[in-house]
Amino acid sequence: MAPRLPGGLLQLSQSLWDAQLIVPHISVRNFGIRSLNPPKPSRFNNHPDLPILESTSTAALRRKAYSLPLRTGAIGIKKGMTAIFDTETGKRIPCTVLQLDRVEVVSHKTRQKHGYFAVQVGAGWKHPSNVPNSLLGHFSANSISPKRHVFEFRVKDEAGLLPVGQSIQANWFQEGQYVDARSNTKGKGFAGVMKRHGFHGQDRSHGVSLKHRSMGSAGPSQGGGSRVYPGKKMAGNMGNTQNTVQNLKILKVDAESGIVVVSGRSINYPLACSFSPSLFANLFVILFPGAISGPKGCVVRIQDAIKKPWPEIASTETADAAATAA
Amino acid sequence: MAALPTMRPLGCLRSLLKTQGVMQPQLRCRFLSTAYSQRPQHVPLPQNVPEQFLSQLPTRMRPENAPKPIKVYTPPPSARKACKDPVAKVTESQLETLDPKGERKALFDYRRNPRSVKPGDIVRVTFKNGDPFNGVVLSIKLRGIDTSFLLRNELTRVAVEMSVKVFNPNVQSMEIVQRAQRKIRRARLYYMRSRKHDRRSVENVVNAYIRQKKAFMGGGKR
Numbered sequence: 001m002a003p004r005l006p007g008g009l010l011q012l013s014q015s016l017w018d019a020q021l022i023v024p025h026i027s028v029r030n031f032g033i034r035s036l037n038p039p040k041p042s043r044f045n046n047h048p049d050l051p052i053l054e055s056t057s058t059a060a061l062r063r064k065a066y067s068l069p070l071r072t073g074a075i076g077i078k079k080g081m082t083a084i085f086d087t088e089t090g091k092r093i094p095c096t097v098l099q100l101d102r103v104e105v106v107s108h109k110t111r112q113k114h115g116y117f118a119v120q121v122g123a124g125w126k127h128p129s130n131v132p133n134s135l136l137g138h139f140s141a142n143s144i145s146p147k148r149h150v151f152e153f154r155v156k157d158e159a160g161l162l163p164v165g166q167s168i169q170a171n172w173f174q175e176g177q178y179v180d181a182r183s184n185t186k187g188k189g190f191a192g193v194m195k196r197h198g199f200h201g202q203d204r205s206h207g208v209s210l211k212h213r214s215m216g217s218a219g220p221s222q223g224g225g226s227r228v229y230p231g232k233k234m235a236g237n238m239g240n241t242q243n244t245v246q247n248l249k250i251l252k253v254d255a256e257s258g259i260v261v262v263s264g265r266s267i268n269y270p271l272a273c274s275f276s277p278s279l280f281a282n283l284f285v286i287l288f289p290g291a292i293s294g295p296k297g298c299v300v301r302i303q304d305a306i307k308k309p310w311p312e313i314a315s316t317e318t319a320d321a322a323a324t325a326a
Numbered sequence: 327m328a329a330l331p332t333m334r335p336l337g338c339l340r341s342l343l344k345t346q347g348v349m350q351p352q353l354r355c356r357f358l359s360t361a362y363s364q365r366p367q368h369v370p371l372p373q374n375v376p377e378q379f380l381s382q383l384p385t386r387m388r389p390e391n392a393p394k395p396i397k398v399y400t401p402p403p404s405a406r407k408a409c410k411d412p413v414a415k416v417t418e419s420q421l422e423t424l425d426p427k428g429e430r431k432a433l434f435d436y437r438r439n440p441r442s443v444k445p446g447d448i449v450r451v452t453f454k455n456g457d458p459f460n461g462v463v464l465s466i467k468l469r470g471i472d473t474s475f476l477l478r479n480e481l482t483r484v485a486v487e488m489s490v491k492v493f494n495p496n497v498q499s500m501e502i503v504q505r506a507q508r509k510i511r512r513a514r515l516y517y518m519r520s521r522k523h524d525r526r527s528v529e530n531v532v533n534a535y536i537r538q539k540k541a542f543m544g545g546g547k548r
Contacts, residue, residue: 077406080413083471085424090454090496092472097413101405125401136396145401167402252416259412 057115068156070310073303074103074168075123075149076260078183080296084251084261095251096292098260098300103168106150107142108161118154119162122147123299149299171255174313178305180246181262183294187240197233243293247305260302262292417470424471424493433500434466434473434492445515446506448528449477450535451490452498459488460503460532462525465514478518480527485519503528503535 052059076098084093101124109118126148128136139146142164155161162168173179193199193215201213215235219228252261292300304310371387380388409415425431436442443449445463452458461477464487473492478485490497517523 079411082413082416084416084420085471085491085493085495087423087495090494092491092494097416099405099409099412102402104402125404128398133396136398140396140398143399145399254415256408259409259416261416 061111061116065156067306068154069160069304069306070156071160071304072105072119072121072155072162072168073153073179073301074100074170074172074260075121075151076100076300076302077123078292078294078296078298078300079259081291093251094291096262098262098292098302100168100170100260102145102147104144104147105162105164105166105168106139106144106147107164109152110158110161116154117157117161118152119160120150120152121168122150124148151299151301153301153303169255170253170260173250173253173260173302174311175250175253177250177311178247178308179250179262179302180244180305181248181292181300181302182242182244183292183298183300185239185241185243185293186295188238190236191238192235193233196235196238199233245292246307248292248302262302414470420471421493424495430492430500431473434468434475436466437468443475443500443502444506444510445513446508446510447502448504448531449475449500450503450532451477451500454496454498459490460528461486461488462515462518462528464516464518478525479529485524503532 054063077100079097079099081094081096084095085091086093103121103123106120106122109116109120111117122139122144124147126146128146131139131146136146144165188195192213194201194213199215202208202211202216204212215233218232218234220226248262250260250262252259294300371383375383385391421428421431432439432442434443436444443463443466445465447463448460449463450458450460459477459479461479464476464478466475467473471493474489475492476487476489478487480486490500492500518525
């Protein structure tokens with residue numbers, strides 16, 4: 001369909017088209033004739049000085065640049081809790097012991113292909129007969145033994161992508177640095193509102209019958225729309241949801257047995273605890289004071305804390321990687 | 327169809343008619359699809375098909391497109407096997423520095439050591455900051471590095487209980503002032519909190535012990 005023209009010129013254009021169709025050999029004289037379709041300014045706002053759009057993936061990455069860790073994390077297994085005595089102050093610090101078992105880099109996620117940078121890390125071992133072929137092929141393509149647990153750790157840029165196949169030992173974390181630990185909480189099953197949301201329940205007496213632990217009204221009356229709002233807190237499944245505990249201090253690292261000891265709470269005083277060097281030659285990670293969600297044997301993902309300065313080793317390593325890449 | 331009331335008793339015959347009417351057409355005509363036929367047997371592809379016939383096969387069935395076995399890599403040595411109980415290892419390594427000779431452990435290991443502290447004994451604990459605490463042992467908790475015992479005494483006529491961690495580096499010394507007078511038949515003597523069984527202050531016993539100890543030590547020096 002021919003473009004529609006302003007009303008006054010419509011008739012003229014029709015006649016011109018007709019003339020061209022009938023006598024094709026006639027030469028068109030352009031000079032002195034104004035275009036019937038004067039160039040219109042673009043409907044889109046493409047000025048170079050415009051502000052950058054904030055709803056793009058590029059802008060999202062730029063926003064996250066300060067909160068994305070420089071280097072990957074590791075997958076640990078929660079082995080239980082114990083305590084450490086500070087030899088100077090005599091303070092007892094409750095701590096969680098994690099073990100890193102055969103943690104290796106499985107593959108990468110890149111900005112070009114996936115839209116973000118991340119390191120896919122696997123841990124443990126799973127018998128190949130229990131691994132689906134598609135996943136087995138993924139491991140095989142990257143020359144990795146089948147892993148029981150596979151997780152991604154987002155990193156800021158290419159410098160944080162560890163080479164595929166590299167194993168992550170407990171000494172990936174330094175003693176004294178802070179980490180965030182993610183794990184699933186203990187499942188509590190179908191729980192009532194008192195347990196799940198801390199409601200107060202209803203009276204023991206005053207005419208209440210069979211409703212002592214149940215919620216009261218679920219929604220407002222006529223004025224409030226006379227409906228139950230989405231997200232209303234009710235009884236339901238409780239627990240077994242991911243929880244992140246931030247700013248846990250690494251108390252002790254033993255790379256030989258893959259132990260990480262993590263503190264339970266974030267502590268601000270210097271810690272002086274002595275371990276016999278023979279035992280802690282190299283294998284666990286100990287997180288500091290405090291509790292990490294989940295039962296013993298649960299999978300815990302630990303990565304550099306985003307609310308603390310990056311550990312020195314991370315910044316130097318990534319700088320080196322960037323230098324070698326350049 | 328509205329039946330007359332007089333015809334109602336005949337209604338019982340209707341079911342008889344119905345079954346006949348339904349059964350008969352089934353027998354008369356049967357669709358081909360419902361006729362039973364043998365299930366086709368799977369004929370395996372003959373082995374070693376000559377090359378000139380391979381092109382007649384669908385591509386997925388040709389030998390070059392057969393599924394390749396996935397190479398499975400062997401796992402690296404396991405850290406779980408190397409260290410089966412990391413928590414015990416952490417505890418052990420701590421005890422090596424906090425209690426190198428195992429004296430404190432033995433002092434409270436009442437299951438194995440007959441000379442250990444037992445509930446009902448009067449124990450004197452001195453701390454690094456200099457404040458001693460005496461009391462009757464109400465209970466002993468054996469929990470590895472968190473092993474502790476509960477002392478009960480009376481200070482300024484107020485009953486005081488204190489839980490002491492055995493391996494706390496702030497604890498300078500622990501000594502048994504007096505063994506239990508009678509055989510204690512319980513592991514936790516919480517009944518001593520009741521007024522009837524309360525031991526009250528043990529300061530007299532402890533002071534006597536200290537005096538005796540001083541005299542003994544002084545005598546030895548001379």
